Amino acid sequence: MTRRGVWPAAPAPLPGPIVDNHCHLDFPAGDEPRSVEDRLAEADAAGVTRVVQIGCDLESARWTADAVARFPQMVGGVALHPNDAAVLAAEGAYDEAFAEISELARGERIRVVGETGLDYYRTGPEGRGAQLQAFRDHIALAKELNKPLQIHDRDAHADVIDVLMADGAPETTVFHCFSGDAAMARLCADRGWYLSFAGTVTFKNASLLQAAAAVTPLSLTLIETDSPFLTPHPHRGAPNSPAHAAHTVREIARLHDRPLEEICAAVWDTSHELYGPW
Numbered sequence: 001m002t003r004r005g006v007w008p009a010a011p012a013p014l015p016g017p018i019v020d021n022h023c024h025l026d027f028p029a030g031d032e033p034r035s036v037e038d039r040l041a042e043a044d045a046a047g048v049t050r051v052v053q054i055g056c057d058l059e060s061a062r063w064t065a066d067a068v069a070r071f072p073q074m075v076g077g078v079a080l081h082p083n084d085a086a087v088l089a090a091e092g093a094y095d096e097a098f099a100e101i102s103e104l105a106r107g108e109r110i111r112v113v114g115e116t117g118l119d120y121y122r123t124g125p126e127g128r129g130a131q132l133q134a135f136r137d138h139i140a141l142a143k144e145l146n147k148p149l150q151i152h153d154r155d156a157h158a159d160v161i162d163v164l165m166a167d168g169a170p171e172t173t174v175f176h177c178f179s180g181d182a183a184m185a186r187l188c189a190d191r192g193w194y195l196s197f198a199g200t201v202t203f204k205n206a207s208l209l210q211a212a213a214a215v216t217p218l219s220l221t222l223i224e225t226d227s228p229f230l231t232p233h234p235h236r237g238a239p240n241s242p243a244h245a246a247h248t249v250r251e252i253a254r255l256h257d258r259p260l261e262e263i264c265a266a267v268w269d270t271s272h273e274l275y276g277p278w
């Protein structure tokens with residue numbers, strides 16, 4: 001049974017290791033806080049042996065730069081989240097914040113610029129100009145550093161694609177927590193963009209997203225938790241941790257009607273192609 005605030009039981013171990021492509025281990029979650037060590041050990045036992053930690057505001061980016069030096073199973077990404085970028089711009093603090101992100105992004109174990117993009121769900125029209133500028137700045141940074149870009153796209157599919165096409169997408173572009181339909185998945189796949197599926201693909205009302213996952217080539221498919229958010233079925237609503245990527249990769253295997261071993265191996269290989277060895 002799932003209870004809000006209570007950490008769910010760990011999933012059954014996977015037949016091969018995978019990478020959690022996007023998590024926030026610094027965010028507080030659950031009624032009882034759990035250490036990073038504890039959550040990484042739980043993930044390891046479930047077969048989620050490596051993680052990409054995303055720091056998407058200044059404090060979180062600094063935390064990430066420190067954590068990737070301490071945990072060998074972790075690499076990181078840094079950026080200003082689109083909602084934070086809008087707030088920082090309104091306060092006149094964006095330029096200085098982005099300058100620090102640009103420095104942190106140069107770290108050897110910071111392998112991702114992200115998450116960045118457009119969020120029309122949380123930010124209203126007054127913040128959209130600032131989001132757009134931040135998105136374009138992060139695209140330019142990813143190209144300058146030749147690092148993969150992770151995109152946050154919430155209720156903004158058409159504009160995100162327009163900006164990528166107008167500015168030119170970085171060589172490696174990943175849609176974190178992909179939320180489009182099969183047509184958008186095909187459009188992204190045609191451009192060689194990677195789609196990272198979160199626990200949302202396991203939800204009972206996710207038929208459009210499941211159709212999108214089914215048409216996404218395995219060579220462009222990644223798995224993530226976005227933990228502590230978006231806990232997969234059957235624990236939806238409870239706090240999430242990287243171990244629960246195991247539920248999501250099982251759903252992807254079901255949708256592709258392929259052996260779980262094969263999907264795990266593909267996700268593992270693709271993750272390392274993108275981010276390099278760690």
Ligand SMILES: [Zn+2]
Pocket residue numbers: 022023024054115226
């Ligand atoms: Zn995230």
